[in-house]
Amino acid sequence: MxxxxxxxxxxxxxxxxxxxxxxxxxxxxxxxxxxxxxxxxxxxxxxxxxxxxxxxxxxxxxxxxxxxxxxxxxxxxxxxxxxxxxxxTGVCENNPATGIQAPKAPKRLPKALSPEDMEQMLASPDDDWHSQRDQAIAELFYSSGLRLSELVSLNSDDIQFQSALVTVTGKGSKTRTVPIGRLALQALKQWLKVRPLHCKDRSEPALFISQRGQRLSTRSIQLRLKNMAQKQGIYQPVHPHMLRHSFASHLLESSSDLRAVQELLGHANLSTTQVYTHLDFQHLSKVYDKAHPRAARRKKEPSAE
Missing domain, CATH: 1.10.150.130 (Tyrosine recombinase, N-terminal domain)
Structure with a gap:
């Protein structure tokens, strides 16, 4: 062959x-x-x-x-x-790529926004329907830690408002159900109020639609989030995966429950989730100084004259 x-x-x-x-x-x-x-x-x-x-x-x-x-x-x-x-399939007798190792890649920590930056980004949305849609998108990313592909493929009936859950299809066509936060639910309800006014095709199942009433593309979501962040005064490049990183980092900082975060993110292996266990060293130092009874830094003693 x-x-x-x-x-x-x-x-x-x-x-x-x-x-x-x-x-x-x-x-x-x-x-x-x-x-x-x-x-x-x-x-x-x-x-x-x-x-x-x-x-x-x-x-x-x-x-x-x-x-x-x-x-x-x-x-x-x-x-x-x-x-x-x-x-x-019998074409080859052995695998010539087995045992060959690539040079190790440097371990890069995922970039995440601080909780304060997230608050700033999600504060005070405009009243136009584009802003209401974008607010719901950003809130859902940060609330539930979704991948971009998962959010794009969402349909309106994937949101369970009564139980505050969303069912998504992730990598390998695996489905998982994750919680939705209170503010994300509010933003979604507001968006679904105006969505029918801009969706000409009533049979369109997509949760998030474009100006033409069709499913919003991945590229459109990337650009809208970037513009949304800049408009709110956040000038570092913001992309959908950064909101997923922020979700994971902030959840781990508060709970330290690695297994739970693994399930929420839909990671097959725990090692994939462990990259989020990094914390800013200054943050750790402050927690240590505040919590440990013998860790408080002594005030600098006045020098002898």
């Missing part, structure tokens, strides 16, 4: 059999296409032409070209998954 044909068959398998999201399949396609370009340069024609040395050469070439450790880890994961499929 030719390399390009095997990749195409693999992507079809991910979409039809494993039912991965279009976004995830697109990521696999991008990473494997880059590997196919490398294989063409090396005159590899079939999967069995590729050995561990070839995969190492690909990694080192990408590294020399400036690709970071995190991206290389992702690409190696895509290669391993692809070759596992080829072994399973």
């Amino acid at each position: 030719h390399l390009a044909a095997s990749v195409s068959e693999f992507l079809d398998y991910l979409q039809s059999a494993r039912r991965l999201s279009p976004h995830t399949v697109s990521g696999y396609r991008r990473d494997l296409t880059q590997f196919l370009d490398f294989c063409e340069q090396q005159h590899f024609r079939r999967p069995n032409d590729i050995d561990m040395a070839a995969v190492r050469h690909f990694v080192s070439q990408r590294r020399a070209g400036g690709t970071g450790g995190r991206s290389l880890q992702r690409q190696l994961s895509a290669l391993r998954t692809w070759f596992n499929y080829l072994v399973k």
Whole structure:
């Protein structure tokens, strides 16, 4: 089987059999296409032409070209998954990407707004319907820690006002139900009052709609949140995932319940949630000084004259 044909068959398998999201399949396609370009340069024609040395050469070439450790880890994961499929279907006898490690990526802490910045961002929305919709979006992001894709795909009947819950479909098509805060519920109720006036198609199920009455796109939400933050005097770039980070960080600072936050975020592994356990050192110092009976810093004694 030719390399390009095997990749195409693999992507079809991910979409039809494993039912991965279009976004995830697109990521696999991008990473494997880059590997196919490398294989063409090396005159590899079939999967069995590729050995561990070839995969190492690909990694080192990408590294020399400036690709970071995190991206290389992702690409190696895509290669391993692809070759596992080829072994399973009898195309290859072994997986040449097994055991090859990418350079470790530096651990980056997620950026989050402070509780004070969140209050500032969500304060005093305008009365026009765009602002009411955007307020409901921002409140829901921060209240329930949703991913952008989860919020975009929400329908009006996914909100359970009586029990203050929302059901979302996350990564791997897994559903979870998470609480909605009081202020987010108020913002959603206000938005749903005006939504019918701007939705021409009564059969449109989307919770958040655009000027044309259609489901709001991911790009539109990103731009609206950025503009909303700037209008409220927050000049660092604000994006949907930052509100999810803020939700997780603030919840952990208050509760320290890592397992609960894992469930709320929809993380499959606890290690993914642990990145949110960072706290500002000055905040920790203040808590320590205030709480520990022998930690209070002594006032500076006057110097002897």
